Amino acid sequence: MSTAQPSPDRDGVAAPPAWEPGYDIPARVGDPVAAVATPALIVDLDAFERNLDRMRRRAAELGVALRAHAKMHKSADVAQAQIARGGAVGICCQKVSEAEALMRAGLADVLVSNQVVGEARVARLVRLTERGAVAVCADHPDQVAAFSRAVTARRAETGSDRLTLDVLVEMDCGSGRCGTGSIAGSVALASAIDASPGLRFAGLQSYYGRAQHIVDPAERRAALATSLALTAATRDAIRAAGLPCDRITGAGTGSFEIEGASGVYTEIQAGSYAFMDADYARVRETTPDAFEHALFVLATVISVPGRGRAVCDAGLKAVAADSGLPLVHGLSGIAATGLSDEHCTLADPEAQLTLGAQVHLIPGHCDPTCNLHDWYVGVRHGRVECLWPVTARGKVF
Amino acid sequence: MSTAQPSPDRDGVAAPPAWEPGYDIPARVGDPVAAVATPALIVDLDAFERNLDRMRRRAAELGVALRAHAKMHKSADVAQAQIARGGAVGICCQKVSEAEALMRAGLADVLVSNQVVGEARVARLVRLTERGAVAVCADHPDQVAAFSRAVTARRAETGSDRLTLDVLVEMDCGSGRCGTGSIAGSVALASAIDASPGLRFAGLQSYYGRAQHIVDPAERRAALATSLALTAATRDAIRAAGLPCDRITGAGTGSFEIEGASGVYTEIQAGSYAFMDADYARVRETTPDAFEHALFVLATVISVPGRGRAVCDAGLKAVAADSGLPLVHGLSGIAATGLSDEHCTLADPEAQLTLGAQVHLIPGHCDPTCNLHDWYVGVRHGRVECLWPVTARGKVF
Structure with a gap:
């Protein structure tokens, strides 16, 4: 089987670049969450x-x-x-x-x-x-x-x-x-x-x-x-x-x-x-026997321009905006204030967030958010346990 | 080359279903627009x-x-x-x-x-x-x-x-x-x-x-x-x-x-x-040397429940809602009134639309709309001239 491996020396055809997370899939099974290429759909x-x-x-x-x-x-x-x-x-x-x-x-x-x-x-x-x-x-x-x-x-x-x-x-x-x-x-x-x-x-x-x-x-x-x-x-x-x-x-x-x-x-x-999702969470608060947030858009802080602001890398193409801004999970005092094509702006008055920090966003609406992604990254105890394709993504016909 | 064709009789492996528009791509080159599987991104x-x-x-x-x-x-x-x-x-x-x-x-x-x-x-x-x-x-x-x-x-x-x-x-x-x-x-x-x-x-x-x-x-x-x-x-x-x-x-x-x-x-x-897109059209009206709408989401009317209403098959997964509802192109007296996951509701007070009618929607915002689709269907003189993949769709990493 090894003859099937592409080689840079054979037939003048360049080898494809080495595979790595983010190139086609957001993570490898076994990776820590810190290694997931963002933005990515995380399932707890x-x-x-x-x-x-x-x-x-x-x-x-x-x-x-x-x-x-x-x-x-x-x-x-x-x-x-x-x-x-x-x-x-x-x-x-x-x-x-x-x-x-x-x-x-x-x-x-x-x-x-x-x-x-x-x-x-x-x-x-x-x-x-x-x-x-x-x-x-x-x-x-x-x-x-x-x-x-x-x-x-x-x-x-x-x-x-x-x-x-x-x-x-x-x-x-x-x-x-x-x-x-x-x-x-x-x-x-x-x-x-x-x-x-x-x-x-x-x-x-x-x-x-x-x-x-x-x-x-x-x-x-x-x-x-x-x-x-x-x-x-x-x-x-x-x-x-x-x-x-x-x-x-x-x-x-x-x-x-x-x-x-x-x-x-x-x-x-x-x-x-x-x-x-965030919208159902508002309904959930009035409903007994509550369900838990199990879906997150994992994002990375890519700019900390000061003035109480941080910007992360999940915009409208990673988290749907039709039911409002995403919630920021597990970080008190930080809230989303805007969503544009590629960015989510966060109010961070106490400057808790540093460049490269990961943020778990709870989407406003899960259905159109899932449809934006190709993969679910299943996580347990801080490690990637599975990758599930979004089988019918884009199947709108 | 004909030996490469799958056959239902060989090796007990069933033939894949015959290909047709909508199964994996929305149209074939040469098709009339009426044959395009909807919702689809149309480029004039x-x-x-x-x-x-x-x-x-x-x-x-x-x-x-x-x-x-x-x-x-x-x-x-x-x-x-x-x-x-x-x-x-x-x-x-x-x-x-x-x-x-x-x-x-x-x-x-x-x-x-x-x-x-x-x-x-x-x-x-x-x-x-x-x-x-x-x-x-x-x-x-x-x-x-x-x-x-x-x-x-x-x-x-x-x-x-x-x-x-x-x-x-x-x-x-x-x-x-x-x-x-x-x-x-x-x-x-x-x-x-x-x-x-x-x-x-x-x-x-x-x-x-x-x-x-x-x-x-x-x-x-x-x-x-x-x-x-x-x-x-x-x-x-x-x-x-x-x-x-x-x-x-x-x-x-x-x-x-x-x-x-x-x-x-x-x-x-x-x-x-x-x-x-519809949002830039509002700016364009104040700008000389205007650009034209060249992008549409083609949709099909799937319900005409009466009461001045029609419903078509392009929802939030086919047309982005962050910059408002889509405009209805070329049909006076008909306007979008709501957008949910899979449906766009249209006000059609004069009941112009019939079941199966095609509607050209102008998206509120082209960027996140294009990112929802896998293909552009290029149309000229009412026929499909080309299919272009949305090369970097979902590439948000």
């Missing part, structure tokens, strides 16, 4: 595992299935841990390309909890049913027709009449985004799915995204009460029309305690619980 | 080339060199076009890993217009000097010492005494981020660079980031007047200390007309001019 493995254990226990206590939302982390390794250790029955994701990447990496039960539109995209979705259990949402009869055509076409191509796509009705329970806007519309859509060749009506998707982030618990509970009543009424109307409606899926990290205890939902789609 | 090649021509002409008229800022697009193809057609003398970027990726792809003259801190990172930077012309900034004497040590070490390793790193003093001319905070500090740092083995003092970096985005031209001019005076005084003080200070570099798309005409700057670092 102990905290991550405690979060998985806690959610497994809560879902069991509430009597609901956990379908972990992989849109948050886009990682096959995190998803497998959510299933194997964390008790998840499967995953959900938002894009066909995400489902493709995660199923190629071994995940076998995926709900695409979103609308899927476009002939080529629907055809790709239908082919995924040949790899495992796949379900998708719909909020419009034209999409139901498109799904049915694609399954029928694939049945003809493969000669398999058993190929079937599970389709859930997505209802708008308060977010004002996608979803049917009336109970009658949901019933009609469920009936259309049920009547369409190649499709199976698989239940109701009712996800109240906005409620996840209402900090005040009384306000959150009030918002969810309306949503829960509408979801139950929709389910009952579908059943009254003679269709089974056994799967009611939705809920997230900020609300699952309420939906999970409601008796309406059978499945919760929490994702952020595994890592947490 | 005619507008892009007109922007290059316009900036080449303006830089020549102003008598300044153009060093195109590749942090904006992270693409070797865009950078090569900025040089070959657009008259740029080279590029700048913000990270060592960006410089590595772009120099591996053939770029040969790179200014890392940022602080570089950490022994491993500095060593990587120094090795890039063996591939081409490389310069870097400093704002602290400890970094000057670190650069000098790294060059000295590399000289010993390679036996080459000629290896030299060009170092510019970065001064803070108003942004309140990195940079020396006084004229005396800049002079002392320039002297330290000049006195350090292996380093060459290469001039002054004075970039007023904040001024780029001041919409009112009188206000922008006033802010820049202070910055220009400080930059000129710093240059003069360095010269008075007996050091040459022939290169004054900085300025961006929103301000280069002023710095370029000042007689102080010798080099401008504009980047966004090539693509433009």
